[in-house]
Amino acid sequence: MKIKSIQTYILRTPLGNERFYSSQCSFPERNSFIVKVETDDGLVGWGEGGQYGPPEPVAAVVKHVLAPKLINQELQNPMKIWEQHYADTRDFGQKGTYIEALSAIDIALWDIYGQMLHQPVHNLIGGPFRKSITAYATGCYYRGEDVLNYKASLPKLAEEARSYVDAGFQILKMKVGLLSIEEDIERVRTIREAIGPDTCLLVDCNHAYNVFTAVKMAKELEKFNVRWLEEPVVPEDRAGYREVRSSTSIAIAGGECEFTRFGFRDLFVGGCVDIAQPDICVSGGFSEWMKIQALASSFGVTVIPHVWGSGIALAAALHVLASIPPSPHTAHPVPLQNEPIVEYDRNPNPLRDELLTTPITLQKGKLPVPHNPGLGIEVNLDAVSKYSSEF
Ligand code: CA
Secondary structure: OEEEEEEEEEEEEEOHHHOEEOOOOEEOEEEEEEEEEEEOOOOEEEEEEOOOOOHHHHHHHHHHHHHHHHOOOEOOOHHHHHHHHHHHHOOOOOOOHHHHHHHHHHHHHHHHHHHHHOOEHHHHOOOOOOOEEEEEEEOOOEOOHHHHOHHHHHHHHHHHHHHHHHOOOOEEEEEOOOOOHHHHHHHHHHHHHHHOOOOEEEEEOOOOOOHHHHHHHHHHHHOOOEEEEEOOOOOOOHHHHHHHHHHOOOEEEEOOOOOHHHHHHHHHHOOOOOEEOOEHHHHOHHHHHHHHHHHHHHOOOEEOOEOOOOHHHHHHHHHHHHOOOOOOOOOOOOEOOOEOEEEEEOOOOHHHHHOEOOOOOOEOOEEEOOOOOEOOOOEOHHHHHHHEEEO
8 A cells, every 4th residue: 555645734714803812922813734645545544733833834844855755655654654754854853843744644644554454543552541531621811801901801701711610621721821920810719719619720821931930820829729730931941840840739731842752751851740741743643642651651740632723633632542541540540630631622713623524522521532443533625625725
């Protein structure tokens, strides 16, 4: 079986007045880079690469660097292809765009490989520990007006937080870092009061702080029973991560901007995180996922992937989440404590909601793991053409 074609698509849809903000930037649109790999006997695999960076550079690497080496070549196992292409681009790749491109190709090849072997991907990367994953809602971003008058936006924030609980979520992740500590703590207090004491609250800073601000923030957040603090400092500051982690009882999460086993090795050796968050579409796809997960387990670090992007990214994450052993094992595993949970971004995203013929939707607070061969999804080609241009 040979690889016949590799098509690249940039999907893009403006959000208009639904735009939202993290501590770092606004999101005026949703975009995804996806790739379609076709074999000469008609199998089709889909992959996605990157997260919220510009999709064009990732598309260019696939189109101009990786695809020419793969087209008309015999289909080999995805890990072998990963190793070959990583070696080919090591001298100028290692992190960033090249690894995101490699992630997209790797996910598409595993999709094909699974179809070829009539197995869902999770059966090929270790086998499933569970058929569905408890989902956590990622929401409660900034809406823009909060910067001008955060107090006026608090009722809407409370309403949004409550809507997640009403929808069946038991875990919610909110944003901080755009405002002062005092103002952001008011937002945390508002949300805690809105969701009550029994809903688990996670807080994401998007690396907005230096160490002394992060330590101060963590101390304040301890009063609100926050379970994890995500990206408190910039990803390059390994010593800073360690210092924040040793200062607080809140678990430290990070790694959505990290790449490959080599990057995660440094996070683990540095004692930086309690929870590692590789993004499958960023850190190297399924092939690299298995190494990162193995490394994490040897350091006693819990892995809960970062999930953003389209329905393809979500499906890929669900396969790896199915394959994570309880961490650590207990006779009664509890979500987040021992059982992995899945990030379910609740911001507007037609690419997540419309790209799959059968969208992956919440069922009693959980997302089902796709069980058909490969990624187990069918991509809606009308949605692809609606939102994309072939790059
Ligand atoms: Ca995050």
